[in-house]
Amino acid sequence: MKPRTLLTALMTATLFAAQLSLPSPAQNNAPPAARGVVTIGESSQYSTATNKPQRFIDYVEIKAEDATLPLTLNILNGNNISPGFNWVRVSLSGKTLFTQNNVLNKKEIPFSVTGLLSAGTSQIVVEAGGIPGSTMSWKLLAAQVAPTLQSGKPDKAGLGDTITLTGTHFGTKPSTNTVTFGGIKAQIKSVSGDTSLEVVVPANAAVGDNKVTVTTGGAASNAIVITIVAVPELDGLSLTSGPPGQDLTISGKNFSKKASENTVTIAGASAEITEASPTSLTVIIPEVYNPQYAVPVTVEVNGVKAKNSINFDIYNRVY
Helix, strand or coil, X not given: CCCCCCCCCEECCCCCCCCCCCCCCCCCCXXXXXXXXXXXXXXXXXXXXXXXXXXXXXXXXXXXXXXCCCEEEEXXXXXXCCCCCCEEEEEECCEEEEXXXXXXXXXXXXXXXXXXXXXXXXXXXXXXXXXXXXXEEEEEEEECCCCEEEEEXXXXXXXXXXXXXXXXXXXXXXXXXXEEECCEEXXXXXXXXXXXXXXXXXXXXXXXXXXXXXXXCCEECCCEEEEEECCCEEEEECCCEECCCCEEEEEEECCCCCXXXXXXXXXXXXXXXXXXXXXXXXXXXXXXXXXXXXXXXXXEECCEECCCCEEEEECCCCC
């Protein structure tokens, strides 16, 4: 995992104007962290050549999606070769976070900074005192929070249709999320905050119930079910023209055998469906202004629009 911070480390004069040896610039070259906790910033190793108090200043860049995560500032005091400092004081953006007067034998000092760091650049100041050769560093850790899927709308859609997924803890950029339908990756069109994703149903997704998941930062969400409906298609009409009130049969494919799951419009008006099967729909031409010529006959099945429409002429009713 590549570093996710931009740290510019520098060390200023000591609290008592003692001359200091400057540390090298802070780096974030740690190997990828285990799932659940990631390092989003770390300092270089601080050290002192004097027994006078020292002051170290770093700047950490926090991304918007990280600022909302549980954050821990982990002070690493000393190592296997060098002793640690005797006392430490840490400030974040000018506010004192904590002071510990006796940390000589504490090798690791974790402090929660959740909610204390906002998106953007924050200053971290460490003041410490110890014997010559004392060392110290810190890491800023983020606990990954798995995204949660709450709903998908519509919950029935055709291949290539757009669906809006709502939930929590999504990545705030399309590239930070992966959405799959039955294991098949979907295109993410847009993101709204960390609670909404607009995605396109994959063209090769299986027709029927699909388990949909979102993965963010390596953490996967729960699954919800989206039903993929085969896109209906019109092949022909039993008539090329007719008056309002006349029966009209539409032939095609991927219609529903339940009349209530189909919607037919003629010249923009809803037509009553009297018979339905997967390959044909019989409707009554609706009462519309007539005559009208080359008006579209359209079909939707469970909200999924047909690939095509067929034109039809409506002529005057004969009394």
